[in-house]
Amino acid sequence: MLMGQPIAIAIHGGAGNIRPENLPPDRAQKVEAYMREVVEEAYLLLQQGRMAIEVVEVAVRRLEDAGYFNAGTGAVPNERGEVELDAAIMDGHTRRAGAVAAVRQVRNPITLARYVMERTSHVLIVGAGADSLAQLWNLPLRNGIETPSEVPWSYGTVGAVALDKHGNLAAATSTGGIMHKKAGRVGDTPLIGAGTYAENGVVAVSATGQGEYFIRSVLAYDIAARIRYAKQPLREAVLQAFAERLEPIGGQGGVIALSPAGEVFLHFNTPGMYRAAINASGHRIVGIFR
Amino acid sequence: MLMGQPIAIAIHGGAGNIRPENLPPDRAQKVEAYMREVVEEAYLLLQQGRMAIEVVEVAVRRLEDAGYFNAGTGAVPNERGEVELDAAIMDGHTRRAGAVAAVRQVRNPITLARYVMERTSHVLIVGAGADSLAQLWNLPLRNGIETPSEVPWSYGTVGAVALDKHGNLAAATSTGGIMHKKAGRVGDTPLIGAGTYAENGVVAVSATGQGEYFIRSVLAYDIAARIRYAKQPLREAVLQAFAERLEPIGGQGGVIALSPAGEVFLHFNTPGMYRAAINASGHRIVGIFR
Numbered sequence: 001m002l003m004g005q006p007i008a009i010a011i012h013g014g015a016g017n018i019r020p021e022n023l024p025p026d027r028a029q030k031v032e033a034y035m036r037e038v039v040e041e042a043y044l045l046l047q048q049g050r051m052a053i054e055v056v057e058v059a060v061r062r063l064e065d066a067g068y069f070n071a072g073t074g075a076v077p078n079e080r081g082e083v084e085l086d087a088a089i090m091d092g093h094t095r096r097a098g099a100v101a102a103v104r105q106v107r108n109p110i111t112l113a114r115y116v117m118e119r120t121s122h123v124l125i126v127g128a129g130a131d132s133l134a135q136l137w138n139l140p141l142r143n144g145i146e147t148p149s150e151v152p153w154s155y156g157t158v159g160a161v162a163l164d165k166h167g168n169l170a171a172a173t174s175t176g177g178i179m180h181k182k183a184g185r186v187g188d189t190p191l192i193g194a195g196t197y198a199e200n201g202v203v204a205v206s207a208t209g210q211g212e213y214f215i216r217s218v219l220a221y222d223i224a225a226r227i228r229y230a231k232q233p234l235r236e237a238v239l240q241a242f243a244e245r246l247e248p249i250g251g252q253g254g255v256i257a258l259s260p261a262g263e264v265f266l267h268f269n270t271p272g273m274y275r276a277a278i279n280a281s282g283h284r285i286v287g288i289f290r
Numbered sequence: 291m292l293m294g295q296p297i298a299i300a301i302h303g304g305a306g307n308i309r310p311e312n313l314p315p316d317r318a319q320k321v322e323a324y325m326r327e328v329v330e331e332a333y334l335l336l337q338q339g340r341m342a343i344e345v346v347e348v349a350v351r352r353l354e355d356a357g358y359f360n361a362g363t364g365a366v367p368n369e370r371g372e373v374e375l376d377a378a379i380m381d382g383h384t385r386r387a388g389a390v391a392a393v394r395q396v397r398n399p400i401t402l403a404r405y406v407m408e409r410t411s412h413v414l415i416v417g418a419g420a421d422s423l424a425q426l427w428n429l430p431l432r433n434g435i436e437t438p439s440e441v442p443w444s445y446g447t448v449g450a451v452a453l454d455k456h457g458n459l460a461a462a463t464s465t466g467g468i469m470h471k472k473a474g475r476v477g478d479t480p481l482i483g484a485g486t487y488a489e490n491g492v493v494a495v496s497a498t499g500q501g502e503y504f505i506r507s508v509l510a511y512d513i514a515a516r517i518r519y520a521k522q523p524l525r526e527a528v529l530q531a532f533a534e535r536l537e538p539i540g541g542q543g544g545v546i547a548l549s550p551a552g553e554v555f556l557h558f559n560t561p562g563m564y565r566a567a568i569n570a571s572g573h574r575i576v577g578i579f580r
Contacts, residue, residue, distance in 0.1 A: 095506045101416060123506065126416045181412070182410065184420050185412045185419065192505050193508035194481075212413045218511040221512070228515075228519075
């Protein structure tokens with residue numbers, strides 16, 4: 001790795017009550033292999049000089065399409081048996097962001113979120129208004145995707161953070177929300193500063209867990225603010241954000257966080273979090289359980 | 291005023307291109323008189339020992355019902371000629387919060403937001419799902435409210451921040467969004483940490499302006515983070531949040547902010563902001579223009 005051009009990628013597939021006793025070993029192996037594939041592909045793109053914003057979109061789209069996670073194809077239904085999807089993407093270079101919530105028709109909410117960022121003057125578009133933009137822009141729809149049954153390993157959100165050769169950070173997150181949620185419920189995923197945040201020179205964060213607690217803690221931006229204003233290093237910023245903001249109100253979940261130097265820190269206070277990363281030193285991590 | 295029991299209230303009715311030449315004097319007088327009435331009523335409730343969370347809801351409901359502002363009864367239509375309303379409320383004592391976005395049927399979105407906070411395990415509910423809760427809970431609907439024509443004085447959002455006798459801070463914000471917005475567009479108003487934030491011992495903030503820039507700046511929580519982590523006083527925190535976060539990306543608007551000691555700071559970088567306040571010393575302010 002050339003000095004001064006660090007690259008790094010981290011992804012997650014959700015945090016929750018994921019334990020060896022409720023995840024069959026062959027399933028765990030398949031999911032780990034899939035995550036390994038996604039980070040290796042993303043890393044290759046970064047090596048080729050592609051932009052972080054593009055790489056996090058590609059990585060999250062792959063996770064949405066996997067069917068293993070509660071996002072995109074694998075999303076769980078709400079109380080009415082309908083799937084409602086949320087996603088956000090943020091470019092740390094410009095602090096531009098795009099997000100969608102409670103969309104039903106689009107196959108890849110993360111791509112719709114990126115289009116909202118690039119093609120509109122808005123950041124967040126919800127419901128049928130967002131679905132109609134997906135049609136207008138000819139994005140692939142969910143037609144024919146069957147809603148999966150209640151799979152015990154489908155716990156959460158997916159997300160990615162990346163650092164590209166040009167020093168840009170980006171973050172992207174996508175989810176089907178919580179099982180049997182009220183129609184229209186939106187969690188932290190599509191809310192900039194709650195579940196998703198990126199800013200060059202500071203941090204990129206994607207969160208997963210009980211979204212309401214992450215919203216009330218403005219968790220992703222709290223990590224950024226600790227780094228900016230309290231000069232905390234990445235690891236300390238994440239740990240203290242959990243200890244001082246999320247946990248005192250009872251929140252559970254995890255984050256993937258990435259520093260401008262390509263340091264990766266993966267943290268969760270649940271039994272497990274689907275996760276994989278390649279840091280600036282080229283060190284590989286893939287894991288599910290604590 | 292007894293030491294140790296400061297109370298304070300501030301409200302806004304939106305920031306924007308509000309100038310003497312585009313606001314008839316009799317209209318300005320009526321709006322000022324209305325805002326004065328709202329803060330005096332709120333102050334009386336605080337003197338009686340009512341909770342900040344209750345007082346900000348009452349104040350914002352009055353502003354929604356006024357018809358003078360782009361919220362509730364006075365809301366402006368989106369690109370399809372439909373009204374879509376957003377609101378959020380946050381209790382600084384518990385950091386609990388409730389919010390709704392893109393609702394069409396409820397008369398007082400701020401009350402629906404409070405019910406979401408108190409009656410569900412969720413923070414944010416959008417669209418038809420939120421409207422159906424308004425019906426379930428028998429909240430008054432908008433039936434019969436005519437969408438106002440494009441009134442030049444209807445520029446923004448409404449909001450309130452309050453400090454009660456018990457030391458609790460609260461914030462509430464409500465809006466019709468931006469004129470001719472895309473269907474489903476959601477701004478900063480209902481997003482905790484962007485347009486609305488309250489935390490005891492730190493600050494209460496309600497914002498108004500070009501919501502996308504406030505989202506990308508996580509502006510309300512940036513002010514809180516400066517106070518918590520950089521130990522900045524209220525005024526400096528607000529001014530630097532504007533100068534370092536909002537303005538570099540081109541954002542315009544205003545905030546009302548309230549410290550735990552009952553210090554009020556009203557700030558905007560637009561020609562005008564509808565505003566009124568009574569601080570901990572009992573000092574009254576009512577204004578529209580710079």
